[in-house]
Amino acid sequence: MNFYSDNVAGAAPEVLAALAEGAAGAMASYGADPVTARVTDRIAEIFETELAVFPVATGTAGNALAMSVLCPPFGAVYCHAGSHAHVDECGAPEFYTGGAKLVPLDGADGKIAAADLARALDHGGAGDVHHVQPAALSITQLSECGTTYTVDEIAALADTAHRHGLGVHMDGARFANALVALGCTPAEMTWKAGIDILTMGGTKNGCMAAEALVVFKPELARELGFRRKRAGHLFSKMRFLSLQLEAYLADDLWLRLAAHANAQAGRLAAGLRAVPGVEIAYPVDGNQLFVAFPPAVREGLAAAGFGYSTWDERLTRLVCAFNTDPAHVDAFIATTARLSEQAA
Amino acid sequence: MNFYSDNVAGAAPEVLAALAEGAAGAMASYGADPVTARVTDRIAEIFETELAVFPVATGTAGNALAMSVLCPPFGAVYCHAGSHAHVDECGAPEFYTGGAKLVPLDGADGKIAAADLARALDHGGAGDVHHVQPAALSITQLSECGTTYTVDEIAALADTAHRHGLGVHMDGARFANALVALGCTPAEMTWKAGIDILTMGGTKNGCMAAEALVVFKPELARELGFRRKRAGHLFSKMRFLSLQLEAYLADDLWLRLAAHANAQAGRLAAGLRAVPGVEIAYPVDGNQLFVAFPPAVREGLAAAGFGYSTWDERLTRLVCAFNTDPAHVDAFIATTARLSEQAA
């Protein structure tokens, strides 16, 4: 009964079956195989546009590679102060860009407001040789607070960024969860709103280790093959990345898995809201909750064997996955209620 | 019937089964899972010493990470002129080290001679501020010509390197093939001979994408966790790397797979040597052959549907894998004989 993160989950049976099935026979290496070609076509179909796809195994690799083609070594990437790329990647963006600077922006509910971005860029030192040059905006959808940017919010941010000459990256580690939450199309949530390059996550939502770096602007794709290889992220047996993505994107599996995770998070949120003394910090748009438990309740939950992530002194993060058992959700709620009563 | 490379092969059934089996249930992420702990113990057992293990998904990542802890940005890594790290990794060592220089050394049969290394180091500019500083030696076992360094050759190279203050890395993309060929222990072929850090390949020999970066000197391990994360090579669902390695190293599967590949290469070499006009370029120690075919024969083989790698104008590389079908080997030999006769 582990709500620590969606990366403590395993992989979807469909994904595992695809690997087993696709393992037979010789196949061209380094991405020249037919599975990779089919995955690219499938992603183009999903996004209703021409694009380039670079499968990689981790979100950090995807994000850092994306930034490396948006931002020169003397550039700056604007991002939320709590963003994974800034806080949790041990400096991967700095490594891949050759030493660019991440400029953290504050913003409610884990989201950057377009007006705040505009204000920051007005003082961003563009053209001044003494300052790193504003080059990219990176937003996270689902945000690190479990909230979604609306399509309009994305468009306002991208528009602000583009007017200042920045490229726009979306860290979509939980892309499917956000998409399901908004109920829009992949195209609407990305390139139609101004996203130039997207890390489309698969790992957290049922893959073993597979993300698709999706490039909507052809000129950004030119260097990526070289940069991916140079970073050690070009798989020789690429089929094993692509097979995951193919199964993940077939028959709307990815959307069904995300819908399940979101539903469980909603169920969990509804149950916890009914418990006195328990507070939920941000809108629960996707599959994550940030909850303020009374300290005794938080400790009690751990003692009862529930896994969770201690976000800070006040907040606990709970994440539902593609395979979260509704019975676990109900047990969590019931235990919380019991502990809360005892504490009262 | 594809002899292009061992990376056109799929994965061993045992590896795939382990993934399917280990996918159930929640498990701590980022390497804190029990599978990863067991793999480390197993590798320590295999090498009969204390060591640190960092699973990664590609050999390029393993090699480049190894060099990044052996060599400062102003350093030099000595390697064979034909080595994968120098020629085929799009500058990954330079990227990971922050701009070190690779110093290519010539040497017969894809191997560096200790005397040549010594001579190079005597003119290596150590201590002179104008020159990059000799910091590491990297050797490949199986070499890029399919040959093995003997244990004594490794020891002589490592000794020369250590006397000049260099650390020693072994690129073991085909480690198992070399080990089986030499018939020595993993310890004898590595740390007992002076290897400080090893990229122990699994991918080419039956894994999907799994290599173990094995560190014999504790002080080299200190930075590796950070550098791996920063490079995007720390898998969140690490179990899926470790499950591959666990299955690979269980019940001597790895050695059996390598023995099979080597045997098929030997069978292929024996068959081709009997064909007039066909020459084999280097000793066939492991699972690779470099063959000089008459041009018409080479073309005929492609036309007949055989996959191979065009090494240069003269040489063709043929690689046998863990799952190469002996019938394919025999067909290759027979076709070569037939084409050779026609050409005569």
Add this chain to the structure above:
Amino acid sequence: MNFYSDNVAGAAPEVLAALAEGAAGAMASYGADPVTARVTDRIAEIFETELAVFPVATGTAGNALAMSVLCPPFGAVYCHAGSHAHVDECGAPEFYTGGAKLVPLDGADGKIAAADLARALDHGGAGDVHHVQPAALSITQLSECGTTYTVDEIAALADTAHRHGLGVHMDGARFANALVALGCTPAEMTWKAGIDILTMGGTKNGCMAAEALVVFKPELARELGFRRKRAGHLFSKMRFLSLQLEAYLADDLWLRLAAHANAQAGRLAAGLRAVPGVEIAYPVDGNQLFVAFPPAVREGLAAAGFGYSTWDERLTRLVCAFNTDPAHVDAFIATTARLSEQAA
């Protein structure tokens, strides 16, 4: 009548004379000359300790080189949010460290409080593979607000840093101005208070282009020669850097020049404080003032031919140099008074 910065000033006659005198005759290149040896001895004498000296031509080079030996690529340098290294060096620290992160700390009067540093380090993620690792503290003396850290403040900061395993760098672009202001010894303001490495500025205080990177910990000096050369900062005709420093440090010239600049800033501050509607923002410890003029006054000063730096919408920076003419100071005060009266 230019108060824009101390770098709009030329060079002290003594420095120019030394260059002219030392230009004759052949002299060993790349720092093997006797002038450089004498400068090192002189600096050791000034600081009353053994140390290593690396002359460079710019403060940015000195700062970035210092950080490159204190902080690994996956590390973090803690500094004031307004520090030159963070704001005004176009990412030089990131470049030289191979992509480390600068962590900006707020603090009154341009100074970091030890308690704030401690609090930041308590949440700095030390040992956690997901976060850049706290590695260095960099403080600026004179700060970017023209204030001085007291010896006790420096010691408290360095002690906090050292207890967390960080090395401590002082950006002493205006080192002499701070020293004169505090009236302590160079040793007291640096290594006795816990500074490990110092960029000791000469350029702003009468040299043409000369800074001394002063290393108090021998192990930090080991890599610096290579890193300086690799960065293109090892002068072939090194004598021309060292001659500047030699003249600068002879007969207390550096202290006299700084005392003059500080005195003029004091005179300017005193005069401006007497003008109604004019406010001075920070303590005027050295040779810089940050002044809030009524808008009409600020514009009038420019129109009257006075050079200044527009710090932000409210504040104007005025800097006095080693050769600032007291008559210019008096003219500035008088003009301000006149403009203020007109505006009233």
Add this chain to the structure above:
Amino acid sequence: MNFYSDNVAGAAPEVLAALAEGAAGAMASYGADPVTARVTDRIAEIFETELAVFPVATGTAGNALAMSVLCPPFGAVYCHAGSHAHVDECGAPEFYTGGAKLVPLDGADGKIAAADLARALDHGGAGDVHHVQPAALSITQLSECGTTYTVDEIAALADTAHRHGLGVHMDGARFANALVALGCTPAEMTWKAGIDILTMGGTKNGCMAAEALVVFKPELARELGFRRKRAGHLFSKMRFLSLQLEAYLADDLWLRLAAHANAQAGRLAAGLRAVPGVEIAYPVDGNQLFVAFPPAVREGLAAAGFGYSTWDERLTRLVCAFNTDPAHVDAFIATTARLSEQAA
């Protein structure tokens, strides 16, 4: 009587006088001063074309900055195996490019032959993701063997490079010596022959520390200001770099100084050729000689107080400078003759 290098010489009186004269008065910093503007105009006049100029203090900085705008991190710079950038800059090109690879080419007399470059580029792996991508050619004029490329040779090399999509850099550490030797115009030796960016040396030929990075292609200039600042090579008191260059380029001083140096080298060569047992290794086109002395003579010259550079076991390098005293040349010849006689 030091023939070790032209960097053991001091600076020309005209250059020193210009510094002294230009030091008075306030002047805008960081290159916004009128001297820097005049220098740019003067260089445009000399090269008879529009161009951008970035003054820096060292040749290593100039070369590495030039490569950083010609070559991406995953690129390769082709250069002579003996080139300064490859051998003597402690990896500066790798640092500035973010880890590009230098590809050393052999070639007689320190020069690359266009046919050899073409052959190397034909196997350069362009477009193949596994290999670093050919991006730039860097040639040295005067070469490291003291020889000049003819204008036709430069054009053939640049044409080969451009046809393969490479940019072309000239390391002109001894640009004036080569120009005087060839008797052509600066334009003919550079952009008219296909040079895209030039490090035009001043230091070795009478400046203290001043080189001009001259950019003939506007698009290459766009990033250079940021990269120079970020590398710590933007001088705050830029006038002191520009004053050197202004004096150096006024009244053909630079050509007169180079002509003097070349003439002394010619005189030295002529004298030494007459000494039995003494051999001169390469054409003496400029101000450098590479001489094979009998061992006893070489030792005797050192004992007699002559400075020289021990190039290798066989060759001794002798360099004449802008201020080499003809009497020293004659003394060197006479001493060699005497020692040779004694040794016979």
